């Protein structure tokens with residue numbers, strides 16, 4: 032078989048896997064030799080969207096696992112550190128590669144690098160092949176009748192779900208890599224100056240991600256009632272039940288192909304019986320559409336990283352200064368005196384993960400009860416989450432702040448106490464993460480205690496009164512609208 036390239040580089044980015052990897056498959060098919068490369072970028076200094084230690088540790092583990100998988104195929108991972116364009120072109124020059132294959136990045140920062148790479152490589156006669164891989168449908172595939180981007184989810188989701196989906200391919204069988212190319216050592220968890228880490232994160236790597244996917248889908252196939260995707264609708268909002276897939280970090284780093292995940296869910300759906308089961312499969316697929324909706328929003332409206340999607344709410348007078356810093360600190364540490372908020376923040380600190388329902392509660396609390404700028408919470412989440420993903424995180428924060436695309440209207444302010452009653456009615460989640468409250472009667476977790484009546488010794492009293500702060504928020508938003516700012 033003749034190849035278009037004798038040698039080519041595959042640049043791994045958010046696609047740290049060898050199964051159903053669009054650009055890697057093309058590189059393998061179109062080149063005699065492939066040099067698999069990863070460039071550890073110098074993080075954007077000063078930007079508030081940087082990754083924290085748990086995510087970096089997860090990444091380091093994924094790279095080590097990827098290197099192991101590539102070795103089985105006959106290749107190995109080449110790691111560089113620095114500016115990706117310079118490093119990739121230097122690598123291509125060193126090995127004599129005439130092509131660079133990559134999967135497109137949905138993040139505006141990643142897209143800028145792609146553009147630079149295409150321009151610079153062109154000058155050197157190197158072809159850059161950019162593939163769609165991270166999503167089922169690129170932002171230009173799901174558009175309104177008028178050909179523009181959607182601003183609300185429901186019609187976007189309907190359109191997304193109705194579109195034909197690309198089928199996954201299997202695992203690559205072999206990959207020929209030229210010998211003797213210098214590379215940095217593939218990091219293990221202890222290198223890169225990362226501490227052994229107190230945060231207990233999921234096992235990194237493609238194999239672990241595949242086991243998680245199998246467990247999530249397999250549990251459903253083995254018995255519909257025993258959890259997994261088949262009971263998603265009943266359990267997804269209950270943080271104590273752990274009834275969600277826990278695959279967000281695997282999708283974020285591309286340890287799993289979203290095509291494969293979707294196809295396997297679809298297969299399960301075709302065998303499902305009963306309304307609840309069918310609804311569960313569909314709801315799960317709809318969540319995958321939300322992920323792509325927020326990526327499309329970020330694609331067409333990259334300014335959401337700086338300011339509110341909805342222009343009506345730009346310039347809101349968020350709290351600033353020392354008092355705000357102090358309140359923010361209590362929120363970050365899980366010391367607000369609101370049990371469900373503290374439980375969420377402590378789950379985040381201990382595991383680099385927080386249940387979606389609780390993400391909504393803590394983010395609404397920060398913005399609506401403490402009146403603190405959603406951007407501060409967004410940055411803290413990006414530093415703390417293993418699954419930190421710029422588009423979903425921004426979308427989630429702007430949803431809660433009431434400022435985003437298809438956001439909760441500003442006047443729909445969730446009450447953390449009633450949310451606890453609805454979604455953690457046995458107090459199991461709260462008590463799991465806030466052990467000071469172990470002896471507190473569950474019913475007390477559903478009502479704001481009066482001043483001087485703490486929920487437990489050693490547990491702080493609520494730092495604010497929810498009803499009062501709710502009124503303040505309504506007034507702030509209304510006044511802002513009245514003055515037409």
Ligand SMILES: Cc1cc2nc3c(=O)[nH]c(=O)nc-3n(C[C@H](O)[C@H](O)[C@H](O)COP(=O)(O)OP(=O)(O)OC[C@H]3O[C@@H](n4cnc5c(N)ncnc54)[C@H](O)[C@@H]3O)c2cc1C
Pocket residue numbers: 267275276277278279280282283318319321322323325385386387388390391394412416418419420421423424425426427428431
């Ligand atoms: C304030 C806030 C910040 C968030 N930040 C992130 C983030 O940084 N990274 C991230 O992946 N998700 C984020 N989410 C969305 C959601 O909370 C997580 O995707 C979900 O909790 C991950 O757990 P899971 O894999 O078990 O989800 P499941 O319920 O099993 O969902 C399956 C997959 O669908 C996608 N998904 C589910 N819900 C959403 C959603 N609301 N928006 C976008 N995608 C979704 C995720 O890829 C998820 O893995 C955020 C939500 C909020 C409210």
